[in-house]
Amino acid sequence: MTTTAPSAAASTAPGAAVLAVDGVQIYNHLQDTVTVESISFEVRPGRALGIVGESGSGKTITCRALLGILPELFEVSEGTITLAGRDTATLSRSEWTALRGTTISAVFQDPASYLNPSIPVGKQLAEILRVKKGQPRRAAKQNTIELLEKVRIHDPEYVYFQYPFELSGGMLQRVLIAAAVACEPQVLIADEATTALDVTVQAEILDLLTDLKDSLGLALIVVSHDLAVVAELCDEVLVMREGQVVEQGPTERVLYEPSHEYTRLLLDEHHRFGLERFLRKPEETA
């Protein structure tokens, strides 16, 4: 892809963690409560971390802290978040704006709500390249078509001119993934990104995320209530309950030898839905 403007992305030493979260507490001043307590993890290029846990356990709020978009009256009250070598507590609003998309990016559930219904999807992607990378109109269009190809959309020249309502949920999520990786971020957060999709499309999107992680060297954070999704994608997993991390470690270890009662409970629920099909036995991965 042609780059015409200098990247606003911060830099990371080769092999170093691109994102390091150390003892972070997130406080809710609205209710005077701690929403997330003492969470720590790191992600490196080409690696994936899964965050699982029941509804309301603090997964999305954690991601919002990583993206610098906490809701009003929530704050990171303890600990540090280091993104591409920078302590995010020191970032100004405009520095955050420059880093979002170029260094850290995200895809959420319900892709249609992130797109303007009255503008063709290709034009919306091209606009990101024009604004964030300063690309001229023609280059932005060409690079958008390449991006659509990268997220495995067939006939990208045609899809470029389609409106969101003309695309399926899976196609829209591909467009949103294309938007998220348009400016070559180092970290991609996928927060329940496949939850609303049917099983076949979900598998395709998971496959695409794995491919992008490997080919672009993305550090991937996958948030899901579905252990099967995390089992398929992630090297490490972090289990949250009521704002606390109850267990974390390599995916195989946590899923095969859970040490916490809550993780065992989650696993029991999933075994009924066939988690086994995603799991490789430890001896198979050795």
Ligand SMILES: Nc1ncnc2c1ncn2[C@@H]1O[C@H](COP(=O)(O)OP(=O)(O)OP(=O)(O)O)[C@@H](O)[C@H]1O
């Ligand atoms: N915008 C907000 N305003 C007020 N409270 C919020 C907001 N977003 C989240 N919360 C609260 O913060 C806590 C953690 O919510 P969070 O969305 O992080 O949970 P989650 O684990 O992502 O759940 P889910 O799987 O349902 O998305 C919950 O008690 C929730 O009610």
